[in-house]
Amino acid sequence: MKLLLDIAARLYPQWWRDRYGPEFETLLEDAHPGFRCALDILKGALLMQFKSPTLFRNATVGCILGLGIALAVSLAAPRQWSSQAAIQTSSLNPEVSGRLVGGSLYALSRAALTRVIRSEGIYKEEISRHPIDDVIVLMRSAIKIERVR
Numbered sequence: 001m002k003l004l005l006d007i008a009a010r011l012y013p014q015w016w017r018d019r020y021g022p023e024f025e026t027l028l029e030d031a032h033p034g035f036r037c038a039l040d041i042l043k044g045a046l047l048m049q050f051k052s053p054t055l056f057r058n059a060t061v062g063c064i065l066g067l068g069i070a071l072a073v074s075l076a077a078p079r080q081w082s083s084q085a086a087i088q089t090s091s092l093n094p095e096v097s098g099r100l101v102g103g104s105l106y107a108l109s110r111a112a113l114t115r116v117i118r119s120e121g122i123y124k125e126e127i128s129r130h131p132i133d134d135v136i137v138l139m140r141s142a143i144k145i146e147r148v149r
Contacts, residue, residue, distance in 0.1 A: 004038045011045035011061070081122060113139050 005028055009017070017024075031037070049061050106112055113136045117123050126135045 001033075001035065001038065004035075005033065005041065008038055008042040008045055011042065011064070012048055016048060079122075081120070108140055108143065108145075110136055 009021075009024060009028070012021075033041075046061055046065065049057055110133070114132060117127070117132075117135065117139065123135050123139065126138060
């Protein structure tokens with residue numbers, strides 16, 4: 001928390017930190033502020049920066065604010081898995097082509113999907129609330145195998 005407070009306090013303009021910095025630091029040490037207070041300090045620093053605008057300062061504050069928002073969104077977003085593969089079968093003999101069809105059927109089997117779910121640690125919330133067979137049905141609905149010409 002102290003690091004977040006230090007970063008927020010450094011965002012105040014230099015003239016403000018020169019005049020009030022030591023007193024402000026003492027106040028923070030005595031008050032032991034929490035996360036909500038840190039957000040208030042950050043808000044005050046940003047407002048004060050925008051009251052004395054310069055292009056460089058506004059760009060810097062905008063970048064910091066954008067990075068903070070992007071970090072929050074990326075941490076809040078659920079992890080998603082994606083995989084694609086393309087296999088050209090026109091040059092394969094019918095036996096090999098048949099094995100590919102059988103392989104795609106195995107890839108959708110309960111055993112294969114259960115192994116992927118457990119080894120990769122995906123669908124954790126769903127497994128905690130539903131039987132594994134329901135989760136496998138959900139996973140199968142997200143898998144698409146299609147023939148491309």
